[in-house]
Amino acid sequence: MFPEILSRLRPWLMAPLLCAASATTALAAPPRTVPDTMAQRMLVCTACHGIEGRATPDGYFPRIAGKPAGYLYNQLLHFKAGRRQAVGMTALLDPLTDAYLMEMAQYFAALDLPYPAPATPVADAATLRRGEQLVKVGDAARQIPSCNSCHGDRMTGVQPAIPGLLGLPRDYLISQLGGWQTGLRRATAPDCMATVARRLSGPDVTAVAAWLAAQPVPADAKPIDRLPAPLPLDCGHDLQGPAAMKGATR
Amino acid sequence: MTHAALPRPRRALALWLIAAGLLLGIGLLTLAVRTELQGVPVAALGADGVTATPALLERGAQLAAAGNCMACHTARGGEPWAGGRPVNTPFGPIYASNLTPDPETGLGRWSAGDFRRALLHGQSRDGRLLYPAFPYNHTTRMTTEDVDALYAHLRTLPPVVQPAREHGLRFPFNTQAALALWRILYFSPGTYQPDAARSAEWNRGAYLVTGVAHCAACHAERDVFGGGSVDRFGGGLMPDGRWWAPSLHDPAEGGTQAWGVDATVALLAGGRNAHANGQASTLGPMAEVVLHGTQHLPESDLRAMAVYLVELPVQPVKQPGFEPAPDAVLTRGGRLYEQHCAQCHGDAGEGAAGAYPPLAGHRAVTQSSPVNAVQAILSGGFAPATRAHPRPYGMPPYRSTLSDDDVAAVTSFIRQSWGNRAGEVTALDVARLR
Numbered sequence: 001m002f003p004e005i006l007s008r009l010r011p012w013l014m015a016p017l018l019c020a021a022s023a024t025t026a027l028a029a030p031p032r033t034v035p036d037t038m039a040q041r042m043l044v045c046t047a048c049h050g051i052e053g054r055a056t057p058d059g060y061f062p063r064i065a066g067k068p069a070g071y072l073y074n075q076l077l078h079f080k081a082g083r084r085q086a087v088g089m090t091a092l093l094d095p096l097t098d099a100y101l102m103e104m105a106q107y108f109a110a111l112d113l114p115y116p117a118p119a120t121p122v123a124d125a126a127t128l129r130r131g132e133q134l135v136k137v138g139d140a141a142r143q144i145p146s147c148n149s150c151h152g153d154r155m156t157g158v159q160p161a162i163p164g165l166l167g168l169p170r171d172y173l174i175s176q177l178g179g180w181q182t183g184l185r186r187a188t189a190p191d192c193m194a195t196v197a198r199r200l201s202g203p204d205v206t207a208v209a210a211w212l213a214a215q216p217v218p219a220d221a222k223p224i225d226r227l228p229a230p231l232p233l234d235c236g237h238d239l240q241g242p243a244a245m246k247g248a249t250r
Numbered sequence: 251m252t253h254a255a256l257p258r259p260r261r262a263l264a265l266w267l268i269a270a271g272l273l274l275g276i277g278l279l280t281l282a283v284r285t286e287l288q289g290v291p292v293a294a295l296g297a298d299g300v301t302a303t304p305a306l307l308e309r310g311a312q313l314a315a316a317g318n319c320m321a322c323h324t325a326r327g328g329e330p331w332a333g334g335r336p337v338n339t340p341f342g343p344i345y346a347s348n349l350t351p352d353p354e355t356g357l358g359r360w361s362a363g364d365f366r367r368a369l370l371h372g373q374s375r376d377g378r379l380l381y382p383a384f385p386y387n388h389t390t391r392m393t394t395e396d397v398d399a400l401y402a403h404l405r406t407l408p409p410v411v412q413p414a415r416e417h418g419l420r421f422p423f424n425t426q427a428a429l430a431l432w433r434i435l436y437f438s439p440g441t442y443q444p445d446a447a448r449s450a451e452w453n454r455g456a457y458l459v460t461g462v463a464h465c466a467a468c469h470a471e472r473d474v475f476g477g478g479s480v481d482r483f484g485g486g487l488m489p490d491g492r493w494w495a496p497s498l499h500d501p502a503e504g505g506t507q508a509w510g511v512d513a514t515v516a517l518l519a520g521g522r523n524a525h526a527n528g529q530a531s532t533l534g535p536m537a538e539v540v541l542h543g544t545q546h547l548p549e550s551d552l553r554a555m556a557v558y559l560v561e562l563p564v565q566p567v568k569q570p571g572f573e574p575a576p577d578a579v580l581t582r583g584g585r586l587y588e589q590h591c592a593q594c595h596g597d598a599g600e601g602a603a604g605a606y607p608p609l610a611g612h613r614a615v616t617q618s619s620p621v622n623a624v625q626a627i628l629s630g631g632f633a634p635a636t637r638a639h640p641r642p643y644g645m646p647p648y649r650s651t652l653s654d655d656d657v658a659a660v661t662s663f664i665r666q667s668w669g670n671r672a673g674e675v676t677a678l679d680v681a682r683l684r
Contacts, residue, residue: 029596034594087650088647103641
């Protein structure tokens with residue numbers, strides 16, 4: 001309580017100090033010290049992404065906490081290489097090494113934070129049924145594997161590099177699937193997610209996103225260790241985890 | 251006496267003389283352009299093969315780092331050294347070439363002589379004049395031994411097939427004649443000549459800074475034709491207009507005269523330093539220079555560069571008279587500062603040691619141009635992750651959080667608080683950089 005009062009009073013407390021400062025050429029306030037920790041360093045990320053993701057007029061900044069480290073690391077490399085595009089991300093990552101990006105990915109992957117309740121579905125029952133069908137079963141006639149065959153039956157992702165699908169808003173899911181369809185969002189070849197996304201129709205994308213966004217995140221939202229069956233598509237080295245992620249130095 | 255007052259016959263004579271002078275001038279210029287277009291024959295450069303000894307290769311790798319060649323010659327997400335990155339000049343984009351030894355699309359068929367001619371005389375293998383986005387007005391100062399070392403180093407790269415991208419220059423800048431004219435005005439070929447009155451270390455620094463490291467390519471004041479000197483560093487906007495390369499002649503801008511040699515070496519080697527008046531860190535294009543370039547240089551070369559830089563003549567940048575921003579702007583800026591900036595930079599702009607730069611008395615804030623301060627707020631950024639400081643702290647981009655008016659107000663506030671006395675920033679200044 002007391003610090004809060006102090007912070008409210010701060011402009012008033014500061015005023016004489018500022019006046020004094022402007023009268024001299026420079027204020028000799030010694031620099032403070034901040035903790036030498038990853039948590040302190042990573043405030044730069046949560047300023048936009050928030051702890052659980054954050055919606056802004058410029059778009060949605062997805063949650064990064066608790067996602068598989070390999071997935072986060074891959075995305076950082078994709079942004080750096082221009083395979084993914086988001087205002088600000090690329091320039092931010094340009095002066096960083098892969099080793100530091102990996103440390104960032106591991107830091108956020110290890111965070112275990114609760115998820116908020118899902119949004120109320122905005123789609124009709126038929127759309128939601130279609131979405132659930134695609135997520136859990138897929139559409140064999142159109143060579144669309146189920147989402148779960150890669151992302152896990154609980155949709156919480158798979159170690160080391162496949163993300164979960166829950167806890168994301170509908171609009172964000174739609175824009176990511178759309179990005180894969182148009183080539184705006186890419187992964188290193190073979191880009192299996194692009195292949196699947198391009199087999200989806202517009203109504204498919206809407207249905208999948210609407211259903212996923214309406215699902216609660218289970219209490220244990222950790223990615224599973226391995227899938228019961230091999231991946232239905234060839235996804236290359238990207239998904240095999242950090243040891244396989246070599247060679248992308250820029 | 252005015253021209254009109256001349257008697258009639260003498261006036262006619264004067265007109266004839268002017269006309270003759272003009273014709274003579276045009277004639278001489280045409281001759282000069284033609285000579286320039288012919289260039290220099292490779293045979294005249296005396297290169298007869300290069301023997302790639304380990305020492306030569308190591309020297310070549312260091313020169314490549316000093317010149318930060320790879321940074322421009324690698325496209326985003328592309329194969330290293332295979333070219334394709336645009337240099338966005340006011341005359342249109344110029345795409346860097348493929349320097350890998352691929353015979354069809356890279357330097358595979360280039361002889362050591364071809365390479366010498368490119369670096370020392372700015373000509374391609376077929377003799378065509380090269381665009382000075384490739385800083386050959388600097389590389390011409392290199393010794394032939396160093397050019398050969400760089401050549402030998404490039405031959406060791408894995409070949410990559412990647413054809414050159416056509417430049418996007420507008421007419422007439424896309425013509426060889428325009429290049430010839432540019433060269434007549436600004437290009438003087440010739441190896442660096444040591445100054446006997448200076449120490450060997452200073453000369454080594456001058457050789458690197460004005461030669462392969464081409465610092466003036468960004469830090470020189472440029473005229474309308476994009477010309478600038480190789481050893482004057484008056485500062486100016488980067489070619490793409492997004493960052494400001496501060497003057498190295500003014501300690502209140504980007505000069506290191508007041509830092510001394512050690513702090514200058516620390517900045518070039520680690521991307522940040524502590525100095526008598528606070529701390530500095532590199533951001534934007536200079537962070538890239540440190541990351542891919544200077545941090546890989548031997549300490550002795552960095553010291554030499556620092557010796558040269560701290561001894562550059564001091565010439566203060568002209569500052570307009572100080573006018574405080576309106577109270578409403580400063581109040582708004584102060585409120586935003588408290589909300590978004592004070593957590594890291596401190597209530598009195600005092601910063602945090604080794605992590606967040608102080609803003610009180612920080613010259614990136616108070617520079618004559620507000621471009622870098624605005625850019626830092628819009629784009630955020632990290633100091634480069636160097637061997638000396640592998641886990642830098644960073645600043646988030648405020649592009650999507652703050653409006654142009656907000657950024658203008660908060661930049662004006664930090665430029666005019668805690669003893670800082672720099673000009674107000676307008677929303678238009680911010681909009682130009684978005």
